[in-house]
Amino acid sequence: MTMKNWSNIFVFLFLLNINLFGQDGISGYVHIEDPQRWGQTVYLSQIQLEENTNTYNTTTIASTLLTKDGFFAFDKNLFTSKDHIYKVQLNPISAEEKNKLSDKIKNFQLFILSKKDTIHFTKGERMFGEYTTNNTADLEWQKLKQFEAKYENLTDDFDPRQYLIETKGYVKDSLQILLVKLIGIKKLDDQNLLEKDAKANPEYYLSFLKELKSSELDPSTYAYLENKLNFITQEIVNHKYKVSLWVNGATSLVIILLIGFILKSRRTKKVLAPIPLSKQEKAVKNLIISGKSNKEIANELFISLSTVKTHITNIYSKLNISSRQDLLLKK
Structure with missing residues (x-):
């Protein structure tokens, strides 16, 4: 290779170095x-x-x-x-x-x-x-700026809900670059609308944060959003925990009241005044207490043996007992 060729290569590399x-x-x-x-x-x-x-x-x-x-x-x-x-x-x-x-x-x-x-x-x-x-992210940011231009001079009839819907919709559907989406979401935060929407739609923002973390963006770029979402999700967890405590407390109270009602009903049933015996049933009862047999009671009261048995069944039912021994104890 000639000296001239080496000289040309050196000049080319020198210029390339300057360019790079x-x-x-x-x-x-x-x-x-x-x-x-x-x-x-x-x-x-x-x-x-x-x-x-x-x-x-x-x-x-x-x-x-x-x-x-x-x-x-x-x-x-x-x-x-x-x-x-x-x-x-x-x-x-x-x-x-x-x-x-x-x-x-x-x-x-x-x-x-x-x-x-x-x-x-x-x-x-x-x-x-x-x-x-020639930065594609900045070119997309310029489009976002054009969209936001109509909200530059907000008037008294500014509708934050409509602004939230339109801006979030534009960020979600029209923007492709994560950093520009982050800037769009920052606009919601500037209008104090991000926290409210993140509480209502945590899945969307947590999914977006997951995308940011898996991207090549410097974590410091989206640190503010991560901190805000951590705070919001913790608030949601605390709120759910409080609601859970309240539900569990209310359920426990209902169960306690129900148990109390059942126990009270049973006690009431036990202390209810017995159904009074008829005149004939009282006579049968007294004869049983005096030690008479069914046959002797029938002869004394001039009634059939089956009628005596019917009276005894009614007496047991009304006095809530099941035997002659119980009757003797109740006398």
């Missing part, structure tokens, strides 16, 4: 109307979603100075191979300016990116204008 390790993950331009009121440093932060808040936790991972024409860039090596939510932001030059400008100008942009993707901000009228990206 020097390519920007983020690049683009910032539009600043009043440069004297703004700093010249763009900050790159990683975002962690938090529960029950419209804000989020940010961790600054890099910063870069703007060029004279407003260009900035961040190297791909700042990012991981997994999708994360990031933010680029330009801060006012002072705290005083921040208070004046924070409500007037959007000085940041959120997006999803990984090490294998790129994003480029084009010049525009906004500070961080339109951008192009």
Whole structure:
């Protein structure tokens, strides 16, 4: 192989190395109307979603100075191979300016990116204008943002139930990427609707959490949802336990009352006044007590032997006894 060929190979490898390790993950331009009121440093932060808040936790991972024409860039090596939510932001030059400008100008942009993707901000009228990206998750997030746009300016007749139904339906049926679904669910949490719906439909959210855990997403990305669901499911378990205690207590009380009723009925039955004997039955009873036989009783009362036996059966029944001995004991 000639020296020229070796030289060409070296140049090719050198350029390839620059392409692989020097390519920007983020690049683009910032539009600043009043440069004297703004700093010249763009900050790159990683975002962690938090529960029950419209804000989020940010961790600054890099910063870069703007060029004279407003260009900035961040190297791909700042990012991981997994999708994360990031933010680029330009801060006012002072705290005083921040208070004046924070409500007037959007000085940041959120997006999803990984090490294998790129994003480029084009010049525009906004500070961080339109951008192009090849990250599929961010492209789907843009669709979610378009859906959410109709709920940006909520009025007094805002129906949270309808918002819940429509947003949950869109997240469930129209979104395919787990991270974007998680962002959509976070919107429900921002409106204080997630906890109520998770209690009513725990299976859906637990199934979604299972999907998140089996995915390649960083666990810190969905930690807030896992913590909330753990709290909610524990509340459901506690509620079921309390209901179970109440049901068991009520059942035990019913059983106790039923047993008491049965025992009371039996006692009542035992203390019921005996059915009074007829005049003839009293005569038969007295003769039995005096030791007379059935035949002697029949002769004395001028009745048949069978009639005597009938009277004795009635006496035993009315006095709740079964023999002459019992009768003698009752006299």
